[in-house]
Amino acid sequence: MAGLMAASLVEGGQTFISNAGFEVNSWGTGFPNEWWSWPPGTAVYHNPDPNKAHSGNAYITISSDSNGWPNVGLDSLIRVSHDTNYIIGGYIADANGGQSGQNPAGNAVLEIVWYANASDSYDMRLGSDSITPAVPKDGNYYYYSGTFRNRYDANYVQIVLAAYRISGQTPTFRFDDIVFAEANPPAKPDYNGDRIVNFIDFAYLAKGYGKSNGTYDMDGDGTFGLSDLAIFTHEWIRIIPDIPGYQFVWSDEFDGTEIDLTNWTYDVGDSWYNGELESYTDRPDNSVVENGCLVIIAKQESYHSNNYTSARLRSQTKADFLYGRIEARIKLAVGQGIWPGFWMLPTASVYGGGSSSGEIDILETINAGDRVYGTIHFTDANNQHASSGGSYYANGLCFANDFHVYAIEWDPNEIRWYVDDVKYFSQTNWSSDTNPYPAPFDQQFYFILNVAIGGSWPGPPDQTTVFPQRMLVDWVRVYQKTP
Numbered sequence: 001m002a003g004l005m006a007a008s009l010v011e012g013g014q015t016f017i018s019n020a021g022f023e024v025n026s027w028g029t030g031f032p033n034e035w036w037s038w039p040p041g042t043a044v045y046h047n048p049d050p051n052k053a054h055s056g057n058a059y060i061t062i063s064s065d066s067n068g069w070p071n072v073g074l075d076s077l078i079r080v081s082h083d084t085n086y087i088i089g090g091y092i093a094d095a096n097g098g099q100s101g102q103n104p105a106g107n108a109v110l111e112i113v114w115y116a117n118a119s120d121s122y123d124m125r126l127g128s129d130s131i132t133p134a135v136p137k138d139g140n141y142y143y144y145s146g147t148f149r150n151r152y153d154a155n156y157v158q159i160v161l162a163a164y165r166i167s168g169q170t171p172t173f174r175f176d177d178i179v180f181a182e183a184n185p186p187a188k189p190d191y192n193g194d195r196i197v198n199f200i201d202f203a204y205l206a207k208g209y210g211k212s213n214g215t216y217d218m219d220g221d222g223t224f225g226l227s228d229l230a231i232f233t234h235e236w237i238r239i240i241p242d243i244p245g246y247q248f249v250w251s252d253e254f255d256g257t258e259i260d261l262t263n264w265t266y267d268v269g270d271s272w273y274n275g276e277l278e279s280y281t282d283r284p285d286n287s288v289v290e291n292g293c294l295v296i297i298a299k300q301e302s303y304h305s306n307n308y309t310s311a312r313l314r315s316q317t318k319a320d321f322l323y324g325r326i327e328a329r330i331k332l333a334v335g336q337g338i339w340p341g342f343w344m345l346p347t348a349s350v351y352g353g354g355s356s357s358g359e360i361d362i363l364e365t366i367n368a369g370d371r372v373y374g375t376i377h378f379t380d381a382n383n384q385h386a387s388s389g390g391s392y393y394a395n396g397l398c399f400a401n402d403f404h405v406y407a408i409e410w411d412p413n414e415i416r417w418y419v420d421d422v423k424y425f426s427q428t429n430w431s432s433d434t435n436p437y438p439a440p441f442d443q444q445f446y447f448i449l450n451v452a453i454g455g456s457w458p459g460p461p462d463q464t465t466v467f468p469q470r471m472l473v474d475w476v477r478v479y480q481k482t483p
Helices: 199-208 226-236
Strands: 015-020 035-037 044-046 058-063 071-074 085-094 106-115 127-131 142-149 156-165 172-182 246-252 278-280 287-290 293-303 306-310 312-314 324-331 338-346 359-364 371-379 385-393 404-411 414-419 422-427 445-453 469-481
Touching (some): 058 156, 085 106, 085 156, 127 142, 156 172, 199 226, 246 324, 293 445, 324 338, 324 359, 338 469, 359 404, 371 414, 371 422, 385 422, 445 469
Parallel strands (some): 278 306
Antiparallel strands (some): 044 058, 058 172, 085 142, 085 172, 106 127, 106 156, 246 469, 287 293, 312 445, 324 469, 338 445, 359 371, 371 385, 404 414
């Protein structure tokens, strides 16, 4: 039987299918529990044009036949837990009309089929749940997802992708980046909005106990009970590592189902500094929260006056800090013309515009992604732009291949840069025109996370650049020195 491998199927973990991108490099890897299959007559193939796939090099095409339900599913069923929420999602594109918009009537379907035993036939299924998104008829990929509870006491599920005929025609859809995972709680336990889970939040929670109040329904079962208390407790005692000499003060763990707009604001626009080529958007096409990570997606597409899109998020007036250890765990985007960053700007430009009020680049990389940079920008005594920085190179390691922790330790008279706790640069000398040292780095700064495309430093993308590119941010954390 021919097949394709789902990129990750983790037995016993929360995420069972992650980035099922049907990539060309997944052929023939020899892991039988991770193969995908399809009925005869349904096309599955490597896409020669990577710009038409949401991630990587390939997608899967599903067309309805006379029965209406040709599908693709896992050979081996996935083990699931009772009374638990699961999310299924993926990117889907109309494949009939493309830009002409002539897709025949029909639905794309993402389905979960629940079973008691791994050997049960489809006729013995306990039930099924599905989402049938209205796929826009423009040829572009759109993300759809749904959350379902294992209310059947099922032990296994099968994931089915399908195209359903509803008017005697043959709709065809492209599927990419299919995800099936244990869902995060639909509510957050920080009830008073101070970004800390403590006794005050527990007091709010206790007021709602037994009242079936949706505000306190954390497990999504429609009522408030002991399982919600268990989720609250887990969040309360969630372990964030201690750092000697510092105390933890803030983080975004990206463990919800959407970007937390109490922490972040979108920068949206078409013209940016440094000769960049992207339009920054607030669309889910360019930024989402998936599997416990913020994902910033850089795409090649015509949008407004540009040929590329991406996302840029800032924490200004929502998470602003002066001094401390600031760190993020990130898996970088990579490619000619790709410029991801984690950096800081002043909340209020008290020393003037531009570099006079300073900039702290915690992390940047360009192009091949084999070297990362840390830099500060300021002005000299003549009010001219100045900068100082260092770089970290690890014997050709590509920093886009895995997650790494990027950090600074920011003191009143010194800033130190780290990759995976290895210090590679420090600076004790800077200025801000005629303002007294340690200006400008004696004010509160906020965070920016973005993936730029093109610009004066990396240059433009070329024929070797693969789109889309994804930067994954597992968490951002702030510690400040213990008084």
